[in-house]
Amino acid sequence: MNELSPPLPDIAAGRLDAETLAGNFSDLHPPLEGHEALVEADRCYFCFDAPCMQACPTSIDIPLFIREIQSGNPVGAAKTILRSNILGGMCARVCPVETLCEEACVREKAEGKPVKIGMLQRHATDSVVGVREHPFTRAEPTGKRVAVVGAGPAGLSCAHRLAMLGHEVVLYDARPKAGGLNEYGIASYKATGDFAQREVEFVLSIGGITLETGKRLGRDLDLDDLRDMYDAVFLGIGLAGVNALGGEAGEAAGQHDAVAWIAELRQTLDLSRLPIGRRVAVIGGGMTAIDVAVQAKALGAEEVTLLYRRGREAMSASRYEQEIAAARGVHIRCNLSPRRILAENGHVRGIEMERTRQDEGRLVQTGETTLIEADQVFRAIGQSFRLEGVDLEEVGVRTEDGRIAVDEERRTSLPGVWAGGDCVAGGEDLTVVAVEDGKRAALSIHAALSREAPGFLARASQTLSGLVHGRL
Amino acid sequence: MADLSTNFIGVSSPNPFWLASAPPTDKEYNVQRAFEAGWGGVVWKTLGAAGSPVVNVNGPRYGAIHGPDRRLLGLNNIELITDRDLEINLEEIARVKRNWPDRAMIVSLMVPCEEEEWKSILARVMETGCDAVELNFGCPHGMSERGMGSAVGQVPDYIEMVARWCKQHSNLPVIVKLTPNITDIRYPARAARKGGADAVSLINTISSIVSVDLDNFAPTPTIDGKGSHGGYCGPAVKPIALNMVAEIARDRETYGLPISGIGGVTTWRDAAEFIALGCGTVQVCTAAMTYGFKVVQEMASGLSEWMDEKGYASIEDFRGKAVRNVTDWQYLNLSYVTKARIDQDLCIECGRCHIACEDTSHQAITAMVDGRRHFEVIDEECVGCNLCVNVCPVEDCITMERIEGTDPRTGKPIPAAYSNWTAHPNNPMRKEAMQFAPEPVTLPEPAE
Numbered sequence A: 001m002n003e004l005s006p007p008l009p010d011i012a013a014g015r016l017d018a019e020t021l022a023g024n025f026s027d028l029h030p031p032l033e034g035h036e037a038l039v040e041a042d043r044c045y046f047c048f049d050a051p052c053m054q055a056c057p058t059s060i061d062i063p064l065f066i067r068e069i070q071s072g073n074p075v076g077a078a079k080t081i082l083r084s085n086i087l088g089g090m091c092a093r094v095c096p097v098e099t100l101c102e103e104a105c106v107r108e109k110a111e112g113k114p115v116k117i118g119m120l121q122r123h124a125t126d127s128v129v130g131v132r133e134h135p136f137t138r139a140e141p142t143g144k145r146v147a148v149v150g151a152g153p154a155g156l157s158c159a160h161r162l163a164m165l166g167h168e169v170v171l172y173d174a175r176p177k178a179g180g181l182n183e184y185g186i187a188s189y190k191a192t193g194d195f196a197q198r199e200v201e202f203v204l205s206i207g208g209i210t211l212e213t214g215k216r217l218g219r220d221l222d223l224d225d226l227r228d229m230y231d232a233v234f235l236g237i238g239l240a241g242v243n244a245l246g247g248e249a250g251e252a253a254g255q256h257d258a259v260a261w262i263a264e265l266r267q268t269l270d271l272s273r274l275p276i277g278r279r280v281a282v283i284g285g286g287m288t289a290i291d292v293a294v295q296a297k298a299l300g301a302e303e304v305t306l307l308y309r310r311g312r313e314a315m316s317a318s319r320y321e322q323e324i325a326a327a328r329g330v331h332i333r334c335n336l337s338p339r340r341i342l343a344e345n346g347h348v349r350g351i352e353m354e355r356t357r358q359d360e361g362r363l364v365q366t367g368e369t370t371l372i373e374a375d376q377v378f379r380a381i382g383q384s385f386r387l388e389g390v391d392l393e394e395v396g397v398r399t400e401d402g403r404i405a406v407d408e409e410r411r412t413s414l415p416g417v418w419a420g421g422d423c424v425a426g427g428e429d430l431t432v433v434a435v436e437d438g439k440r441a442a443l444s445i446h447a448a449l450s451r452e453a454p455g456f457l458a459r460a461s462q463t464l465s466g467l468v469h470g471r472l
Numbered sequence B: 001m002a003d004l005s006t007n008f009i010g011v012s013s014p015n016p017f018w019l020a021s022a023p024p025t026d027k028e029y030n031v032q033r034a035f036e037a038g039w040g041g042v043v044w045k046t047l048g049a050a051g052s053p054v055v056n057v058n059g060p061r062y063g064a065i066h067g068p069d070r071r072l073l074g075l076n077n078i079e080l081i082t083d084r085d086l087e088i089n090l091e092e093i094a095r096v097k098r099n100w101p102d103r104a105m106i107v108s109l110m111v112p113c114e115e116e117e118w119k120s121i122l123a124r125v126m127e128t129g130c131d132a133v134e135l136n137f138g139c140p141h142g143m144s145e146r147g148m149g150s151a152v153g154q155v156p157d158y159i160e161m162v163a164r165w166c167k168q169h170s171n172l173p174v175i176v177k178l179t180p181n182i183t184d185i186r187y188p189a190r191a192a193r194k195g196g197a198d199a200v201s202l203i204n205t206i207s208s209i210v211s212v213d214l215d216n217f218a219p220t221p222t223i224d225g226k227g228s229h230g231g232y233c234g235p236a237v238k239p240i241a242l243n244m245v246a247e248i249a250r251d252r253e254t255y256g257l258p259i260s261g262i263g264g265v266t267t268w269r270d271a272a273e274f275i276a277l278g279c280g281t282v283q284v285c286t287a288a289m290t291y292g293f294k295v296v297q298e299m300a301s302g303l304s305e306w307m308d309e310k311g312y313a314s315i316e317d318f319r320g321k322a323v324r325n326v327t328d329w330q331y332l333n334l335s336y337v338t339k340a341r342i343d344q345d346l347c348i349e350c351g352r353c354h355i356a357c358e359d360t361s362h363q364a365i366t367a368m369v370d371g372r373r374h375f376e377v378i379d380e381e382c383v384g385c386n387l388c389v390n391v392c393p394v395e396d397c398i399t400m401e402r403i404e405g406t407d408p409r410t411g412k413p414i415p416a417a418y419s420n421w422t423a424h425p426n427n428p429m430r431k432e433a434m435q436f437a438p439e440p441v442t443l444p445e446p447a448e
Helices: A018-024 A034-041 A051-055 A062-070 A074-084 A088-094 A106-111 A117-126 A153-164 A195-204 A223-229 A258-267 A287-299 A319-327 A431-452 A456-468 B028-037 B086-099 B115-126 B156-169 B186-194 B235-250 B268-276 B286-291 B295-310 B352-360 B387-391
Strands: A145-149 A168-173 A209-213 A232-235 A255-257 A279-283 A303-307 A331-333 A336-344 A347-359 A362-373 A376-379 A417-419 B006-008 B011-013 B017-019 B041-047 B062-066 B072-077 B104-109 B132-136 B174-177 B199-202 B206-208 B211-213 B218-220 B230-233 B259-262 B279-284 B338-342 B398-402
Touching (some): A034 A062, A062 A074, A062 A117, A074 A117, A088 A117, A153 A195, A153 A232, A195 A209, A258 A287, A258 A376, A279 A287, A287 A303, A287 A319, A319 A331, A417 A431, B028 B086, B041 B086, B235 B268, B259 B268, B268 B279, B268 B295, B279 B295, B387 B398
Parallel strands (some): A279 A376
Antiparallel strands (some): A336 A347
C-alpha cells in the first residue's frame, strides 16, 4: 500500500451533481425516433425462415414486426411481438441481442452491421406498453385456478398466458413489488422511467390475475397447500442465493453482494444519497458484474476495476457489454483470481489477487499476487438456487445441478407442478428465456387442464390456433 | 476527355443536359443560376398567349411517392404553364440568351389551336434570339381542359396541323413535345414528322393520382378537401419514357427523327440510356427540383468518365447504339437457355430467392441441404426467369448463365441455332421462312 493513499475507507454519497447523475443514469440507448425507425426497418430483408427469429428464445416473428413498423403500423408490430413475448418491452431493453437475434441477422454476415432489432422492438412495444389498452382479450373462463409463485419474468409470462387462455391466476411474490429481476436486478439505465412497473401493470391489465406480494414459498406458502388449493402450480422463483467467494472473506464492512446492491440502487429514490467508494473492485465476469461496475462509475466512483479470473473471451458478459463498460471508464482486468480480502479497522481496504493463466482450457493459479486497493468490493460471481423452508426433493420435486429439473414442457417431477426461469436447470439465466419458460409452462398447464375437462379440448385448441394465427 | 457537346437540329449546347420546361426554367433568376451550374440548355417554361396570364391554384401543387428514407421516387404536379406576364418572359429570354450565347435556349409554347394565335406568338418569340421552340402538347391537367396541352397531343391531326403552322410562320427549328397519355406513341410522333417538325421530345408527364389522403379521403395534393389528377414524373416514370423513345426510334415512319429524351433522368446513367436509344439531348426537371441545379455536374462527369472508359469521343459515337437491339417478343431467341447460379461465397442466406421462387414461381431453389440452411438452384425446375436475381439483396450474388447441351428441365437438347416464335411449331401463324433474327432493319436514312 502506498503511504500517500488517502485514509480508507473513502465512501461517500453525492459525489456528482444532480445533472451529471441524471445524465449518467439516463437511457443507455435513446429510443429511435419515428423516421429513424422507418429507415432502420427498411434495412430488414424480410428473410425467409429468418435466422433472427430462430435465434430468439421466444421465437418472435421479427421480419413480420419489422415490416409492420416499416409500413407505419407500430401497434400491429407490438402485437406481433407481444403475442410471442408479453415482456417484449423489457426484452427489447435488456436482451443481449448481440448474441441472439442481431448476431443471426444476415446483415451481420453481409456488412457486420445487423438490423437494430432490439431498438425496433422497443420502438414497437413503446407504442403499446403503458400507452394503450391491453391488446389481447381473455378467452372464456375455464373455471380453473392456477398458482404462480414468483412474479419475475417467468411468472409474469406464465400468469399472463394462463389468464389469456381463460384461467384464474393468483400470482405470489416474496418481495413488495412484482417484476423480479426486471424490478430488482437490471441496471437502471437499461430500463428508465420505472419501465419495469409499467410493464407489470400492462401484463396484469389483461385481467384474471390477482397479485399477492410479500408471500414467500417456504415461509408464507406451502407447496402442498398450493397443490390442494389450485388446479396447477407454477414455480418461477428465481435464484435467491448468492455464490460465496472462495477463501477468506471475513466480516469486514465494505463487501457487497452485487445482486443485493443493484436491488438497493433500483429502489433508491434519490441516487445522490447512495454512498459509493472512491475505489471500487468488482469480482466477476457476467452481466451483473458489468451492471455493478458501470453503475458504480455512474454514481461517481473514481476507479472501478472489474476483476475476472479467466480471459476476456471466457466472460459471460458479451463483447458488447464489455465495450459499454470500457467506454464508461471501467477498467477490466482479466486472469486475476481473488485470494483474500484485506481489511483494516473492520473495513475492507483492498483485495489480494492471484494471477492465473489458461493451460489447455484449465485455469492455473500462478502463485504470483497483486494488490488492488478498494473502498468497496462487490461480488458478482453468480447466483444459486436456494429455497429456505422447503426441501424440494423431499416433497417430490427432483433437482439437477442444484436447480429444479423440468422437461420440455417445463413440468417438474411432481404432478401438477411446473417451473421455469432461473430456478430451473439448464437455462441461460436470461429474461427472454424465462419468458419463454413461463409461456411454455402455461401452454402445457392449459393442455393438462383441458384434458381433464370434457369438451374443453375443442375450445382450447381453437384458442391455441387463434394464438398461432394471431387472431387473439 | 470525351466531348459532351451536342448539335441537335442545329441547336448547339456544350453538353446534352437541358432543363425541361417546368418551374426551374420559369424565370431569369433560375435560368441564370442553372447556366452558372453548368446546364447545356434550357427549355423555358411554357409561354401562353399575350393578355391575362394563367392562374395557378394557391394551395399545394405537388404530390410525391417516397422511398423509405424519404427519397423522392415520383412527383406529380397540378401546375399550369407560366403564370408570369408574356412580355416579362420574352424580355428575360432575350437577355439570358444574349448573356449565354453558347447555351441552348428553347422556348416552350402553348396557345389555343388557332393559326393566328400561333403565328402571333412565334413572331414575338423569334425576336428573343432563342434557338428553337418546343410545342407543349403534353400537359395533362388544367390546360387540357381548355383544349390545349395533351388535348392536342392526343389528336395526331392537330399535332400535324400546328407543327405545320409553326414551320410556316417561323424560321426556328420546331420540337414537338409529346404526351404519354395515349395508347400508341408512334401515331403522334408520325404526325409531328408529317407536319414538318424537326424533332420530338418526350415524355411529358403522365396523368396520375399519387396518393389518397386516408384521413380526409381526397387525392393529394389536396386543395380544400378536393384533389385533381396531376402529371407524374421523376425516376419512377423512366421505364415508360424509355419504351416510348425506343418505339419512335425504331418505327419505320419516324426512324431518324431527332428525339430529346425526357422522363426520370436522374443520373448520368439514365442520360446515357436515353442517348443509347437515340436521343440527341436529354431534358431534366425532377432531379433538379429535388437536388438543385448542381446535379448537372454529376451527370456531366459521370457521362464523360463512362465515355472515356468505353472509348467514345463524342455523344454521336454511341447515340442510338441500343436501338437495333430493341425488337418484338416474337423475334427473341428461344434457343437461349439460362439457369440461375448462386455464388455461395456472396450468399448471406436471407432466403429471399428461395421464398420468391417457392411461393410465386417454379420451386427451383432449395432452402435446406443436408439439414443446413442452404440456397441452391435446382436446374431441373429452373426456367431461367431471373426473379431470384431481382429479389436478391446482394449484387452479383445470383447471376444467369447460359447453358448448352440438354436442358435438365425439359430433358431435351437445346438447339444450337437461333429460333423464334415465328417459326415455332406451337405457333398457328408460323412462317417457315422467318428462321432468322431480323438483322437491324435497314431503315430509311433520317430525313434531315
